[in-house]
Amino acid sequence: MVGVVGIAFPKFRLVSTLGAYQDLAKDGLWETTMTTKRMGLSGKPETAAEMAARFDDLHPPYNEMMAMTESNRCLYCYDAPCTTACPTSIDIPAFIRKISTGNPNGAAKTILEENILGGTCARVCPTETLCEQACVCNELEGGPVPIGRLQRYAVDHFMEADKPHPFGRKPSSGKTVAVVGAGPAGLACAHRLAMLGHDAVVFEAKAKAGGLNEYGLAAYKMTNDFAQKEVDFLLEIGGITIQYEQRLGDNLLLADLSRDYDAVFIGIGLGDVNDLGLEGEDKDGIHSAIDFIEEIRQAPDKRDVAVGDNVIVIGGGNTAIDAAVQAKRLGAGEVTLVYRRGAEQMGATDFEQDLAKLNDVIVRYWSMPSGIKGNGKVESMVFEKAELDGGKLMGTGETYEVKADMVLKAVGQKLLPSGLDGIELNRGKLVLDEKFQTTMGGVFAGGDAVASGEDLTVQAVEDGKQAAHAIDQYLSGM
Amino acid sequence: MADLKCTIAGIESINPFWLASAPPTDKKYNVVRAFEAGWGGVVWKTLGIDPPVINVSSRYGVHHDHKRRVMGINNIELITDRPLEVNLQEIREVREEWPDRVIIGSIMAPVEKHYWQDLARQVADAGVHGLELNLGCPHGMCERGMGSAIGQVPEMVEQVTRWVKEAVDIPVFTKLTPNITNILWSAEAAYKGGADAVSLINTVNSIISVDLDQMAPTPTVDGVGTHGGYCGSAVKPIALNMVAEIAKSPDTGNMHISGIGGITDWKDAVEFMTLGSNAVQVCTAAMVYGFRIVEDLIDGMSDWMDEKGYTSVAEFTGAAVPQVKDWNELNMNYDIKAVIDPDQCIECGRCHIACEDTSHQAILMKTREDGGKLFEVVDDECVGCNLCLHVCPVEGCISMKEVSAGKPALTWPEHPLNPMKQAAE
Structure with a gap:
């Protein structure tokens, strides 16, 4: 663990010996000192601009030159440990190589095909304990490839280019799935269901979609209304509608959803x-x-x-x-x-x-x-x-x-259990079988609300994606 | 510090590092800066017959590596575009101001005796130490019957060299083009014409890239482009081979060689010299980094000589030539196998996938007990090709060990499976 002194005087650490420098990189301090600076936080800012500056991007986006420099550090590992470490299994060497060849849109598709919320994950994933911890460059001078920031570069490039939605839909199955919760799990599930040819109706308790992406993360991690832009992007695929201010156990009942829809996915997170x-x-x-x-x-x-x-x-x-x-x-x-x-x-x-x-x-x-x-x-x-x-x-x-x-x-x-009567909980979380199904037939779940939940956006996305495939199988057997 | 003095074609130089005939040696201002930096000599940018040529804009295209470092430059610039007398006057001045430095005059003319001889005499009279005959430019001048248009025809190489040798009594370097099928033909022609030395290589004919918006080769000139001359570190391997071929050929006598082609650091220079170059010329590296790189050339070579115990450059000049063989002379019983040091391995898997996809399936990827990966060489499958060693990002992690100790040497002509050998028996 890094001591307080080392953090208070990071520059002394930077100019020390190579060994210490490598330790610094491994500790993640290199990233800290390079991308965040000590802010002169004294009192309340007078102007809106001064306050806005305090909530600006924690990690400023890469420009093309930085993206090229960093992407070219990637060794393009085979059976890459970063991909293994990613809960959504993004083919990281492939997308980074595409950035390095001047193909950022191709890079974005590689990311988004495994993680449709790759833009948010690029911003908020604890990369130093996931992909970047696994990066083989930790063993080399210069530390890990900044995978998160490169991912953001690619996805932002694609979304800002105003390109057509990168994914198509299979022929319509005629089935409609109710998705409860428009957080990362619910949105990822709905998008994958849409790709697989099903329609999805998403019921969201709040006035906006995005879940914790919209409401629960520090403002300097999600600047420029990115959560809503990402929702808009995701909905471009078609077949997904969102109904707002629909709260389970209040004006929304599981029994009704089970009756009216071909399947139900619960991605309500932890509401208490x-x-x-x-x-x-x-x-x-x-x-x-x-x-x-x-x-x-x-x-x-x-x-x-x-x-x-x-x-x-x-x-x-x-x-x-x-x-x-x-x-x-x-x-x-x-x-x-x-x-x-x-x-x-x-x-x-x-x-x-x-x-x-x-x-x-x-x-x-x-x-x-x-x-x-x-x-x-x-x-x-x-x-x-x-x-x-x-x-x-x-x-x-x-x-x-x-x-x-x-x-x-x-x-x-903790999970707010209202409206979940009849579904088994264990230690306050939803119990699932290996096919993402709760103890209530046709009702699936994922994200923070389930027992395996890791309180990670990226895990919620993976849950939603995998649950969609499980629901697809379930629907094809009907 | 080792003594870097060298002698080439009878000309003594304080060190073997000269600037090649090119934009960096176009005028007195540049040449003086080069001498101040420590270069031992320059080959002045090629002089022609007045009126001077007119150059176009733009002139250079570049081949970058992934990190935007310059691997090669392609140029479409012609010879000097300044009047001959202006150049000659500057040469006279620099010769006087820098008496211990070498100036070689590079010249180019149409294939007519009086043009070459008049020009040679004029330049020699300016006081140069020697002349270099530019028979190599593969762009522009060749369309006017000069440069590589001459250098590609051995008879003309011999003829032009002879004309100039007849006209002057200073050393003559014939500069060869690599844009030929066999470098020995033009080298032998230069030797027959009386050249004291050959300089090689001139630039390689090339299109360096295509501008995909203009749909034209780069560098573009008003929306179109033309082939140019390629130089820089990317051409070094081509140059080394041609230098070695001349050095080991009995038909080019002991003609001196001025090695040129992508020399960027002291080690490149040493390699050229071990393959038979008596001195070297540099251009692209200076264009990319400035004249100051000569510092590294000087103390890098000197330090290496001290470590190896060489006291003069002559001691290692040509030292690698005897080891340059034909393939048929290689020992087929020599066998090496890859050895991967697990302590240095960072588990990137590059050796495995390179071998698995494109070589001999000789590196297994296994999972260690702690979940990490272990890469294991299958000796029976490993042919000792070195590919894994070269793709490994950690230098020293993969090495090759010899497993053939004690076996007698056996060449292909002697090999029992060689059908030609059986036929001969």
């Missing part, structure tokens, strides 16, 4: 958040990090988003980092990220953890929330120091207090 389990959790100023991120994403002018002066974010995943970094960028005076275990146990990738530090987020490890203080409105939180005792996390009895006028909870999400 975990509580801290503390008294006073309903005090003013205490919010779910998910809601906070959603508010930022939906605000055209980020200056309209209320942020505290002393913000505490509780949790250790990428959502916690997204909330903490964005709170700081909105102009919070002090943002403290508190996690009950150590840096190595954090769900957030090394890159995300470094990003928090580069944005002046204070990170406190081994601390469990133990109390909320304040009269109606939160004023501070008390944490108890924790340690591992025989593998079990135990409080030490030592406590400390952190001042707060805003607390953002990011301690995990």
Whole structure:
């Protein structure tokens, strides 16, 4: 694990010996220092432009020269480990080679045929723990090929070129599938069903499609309304309609869908958040990090988003980092990220953890929330120091207090089971057979809501795609 | 530091690095900059008979590698487009200002005795150390009956060389074109004509690329293009072979060779010299990087000589020539097998797929216990072709080990399976 000092002075690391440089590349710090810079985050920006600059692309898109340089570093491996590491099995050497030959549209098709949301995945995938971790160039000087950014270059090039949709549809099967949830799993499923000749009606609880792509990711990862552009692109294939503000268990019933459609796919994600389990959790100023991120994403002018002066974010995943970094960028005076275990146990990738530090987020490890203080409105939180005792996390009895006028909870999400009566759950998630079918016949599922879910956009896309093939088989047997 | 002095065709040079006759040696300004940088000599850009030619715009096309490094340049520029007297005056000045550097005058004329002899005398009178006969330009001038139009006809090569030798008493270099079927024919012709040395290779006739918007060869001139002369590191292998053929031929005597063709660094220069070049000429590398590259040529060669224990360039000039053989002289009992070092392997699979798809299916891809890949050579299938070694991105990861120690040498003419041998018995 990288120490705080190394991150505070990344340039010293860069000019050190080759060995240290290679370590840097492996740690992902090279990427950090090369693509993000410490922002002078002091106070709230005055103008909309200044605020917008704080939420601009975390990784600026490659221009042609950068794409050529980086794509030519790819060794074009055979049976490439990056492809094996990709949950959607994109033929990465093939698409990178196409970029290097001046064929970015061909590259985009190679990406999109395995991952129709390849544009989002290029932006938000934790590539340093997936394809780029597997890249054989980790063993060579220069570190891994920046696969994510090259993927973005190709897909953006294609989408901006205003080309006809790259995929056609098989002859119509006459079948229609209900897809619940227009997040990555549902959209990927609907698109693949359309390719296979089926129609899809997508029911979305919110006012926009995209799921977490639209509502749940840091704004600097999904700039320029990309989530909606991607949905529009995906719908170009035809045969897919989306009905908005249709919430399962509310104005949408599974029984009706099962009756009215030839099959059902559930890709509703995790609609509920975990509580801290503390008294006073309903005090003013205490919010779910998910809601906070959603508010930022939906605000055209980020200056309209209320942020505290002393913000505490509780949790250790990428959502916690997204909330903490964005709170700081909105102009919070002090943002403290508190996690009950150590840096190595954090769900957030090394890159995300470094990003928090580069944005002046204070990170406190081994601390469990133990109390909320304040009269109606939160004023501070008390944490108890924790340690591992025989593998079990135990409080030490030592406590400390952190001042707060805003607390953002990011301690995990859970399935909202409403409307799922009659389907078996295990540990709060949908149980599937090997053909993506729930315990209710003709009802399939995928994404974060299912037991195997990995809380990764790219895994949700793969689930949706594979479930579509399973549904296709199911429909052909009808 | 080793002594880099060399002698070619009787001319002494402080080092074997000369700039070839080309745009970098077109005028005094460039040549002085080259001498300041450390070049031992220049072959002045080819002089012709007045009135001077007129050049077109544009003039160069380039063959890039994947990283946009220049592998080769193709040019359609003609000889000097300045009046002869302007060039001669500048030559006189530089000769006086830089007495320890070599200037060779490159000349070109139609195939008539008086043209060649008059021009040769005029240039010699300017004080050059020697003359180089440009019989090689494959573009433009050949359409006027000069350049490669002469160099491609051995009888004309001999004739022109003889005319010039008769006219002057300074060393004469005949510059050969590679755009022929057998370099020995023109080299032997130069030798018969009395040349003191041959310079080779001139540029290779080429179309370097097609502009797919204009649908025309590049470099384009007002929407169309023409074939040009190709040079740069991409032509080095062609040049090395031609140099070696002349060096080992008994029919070209001990004629000196000025090696030219894609020399970019000191190692290229050493290779040309080990194959029989007494000195070398450089053009493209200087055009791409500037004259300062001579620093690396000088101290790279010098350092290599120190390491190898050579004290003069003559000690290694031609050292590789005896080892250049005909295929029929190769030992068919020599056998090598690929060895892959798993500790250095980065598991890219390139050796496997190259061998599997295009060679002898001699590298197996296996899965290790930890999930990684292991590449294993099947000795029985490996023919020792070196392909895996060359495609491997990690230098030193794949090596070839000899497995034929103790077997007697056996050539194809001696081989029991050679039907010609059986017929002879």
